[in-house]
Amino acid sequence: MVSTLHAPPDVAAPLAPGQLLARGVCRLLASHDFASLTEVAPAPGLRVDVMALGPKGEIWVIECKSSRADFTSDRKWTGYLEWCDRFFWAVDADFPSELLPLETGMILADPYSAEIQRMPTESRLAPARRRVLTQLFARQAARRLLLLRDPQFSVFSS
């Protein structure tokens, strides 16, 4: 998903095609006991569509591509590989899946559900990076939750 969203997700805003896929993906991940967070920046200049944290601390990254153009215009994706144990694309049934590199994972998604079509090989994060990413994920999720639960308070939105 090509995204310029820097503000926390707005629950009332209509979802873009990539965000609709992300919703299906998050539901899939939940059913696998992975907690997921959308639009996460693991490093400056890098923003992933979905980051998910598994029951054993596994970190997966999922990029949602709503069209061929959306995929081919993404020049940053190889940079995501070093920020997760497994990397997946999420695409819909109309996407030309032969475009996706075979070593990456593939999730077939729609706005309501998704399923894993190809599980990628695991490339384990170093412990120090896993610790930093888990902490970043935790703080980001809690901040967004606070913004939704206490919208009058805006220290994080400045």
Next chain:
Amino acid sequence: MVSTLHAPPDVAAPLAPGQLLARGVCRLLASHDFASLTEVAPAPGLRVDVMALGPKGEIWVIECKSSRADFTSDRKWTGYLEWCDRFFWAVDADFPSELLPLETGMILADPYSAEIQRMPTESRLAPARRRVLTQLFARQAARRLLLLRDPQFSVFSS
């Protein structure tokens, strides 16, 4: 706060006195760059009012007490100490603060803001426990966020 809440927080529900203090506490923590989460169970049978995660991975626990009775009926609080680097009570201006053990932290709170009155000594968590707690915090925060953003999906509420 005496709480029997086991469901994820409902943004629309009116807040109990302890939860109002917790709101002020979370605002204070945010201003110190701590991301906080309410009603967290670090272990079975143990539920803390607020758990906060600092910029360096520090974990603080804050129990909110809206009255003397609320404090004196809490027989579990010493059990919270081993789940954080620092432990605080949050009370309002009418609370008889001399009841609070001197070695614990104290936050003076109202529903809108709070300030740290006494910083407790740090008692550092072991790395393995910090890792588990950070992961638990991350997954819990992300699950609650997903429930708010995608209320039609209820895998977590079962």
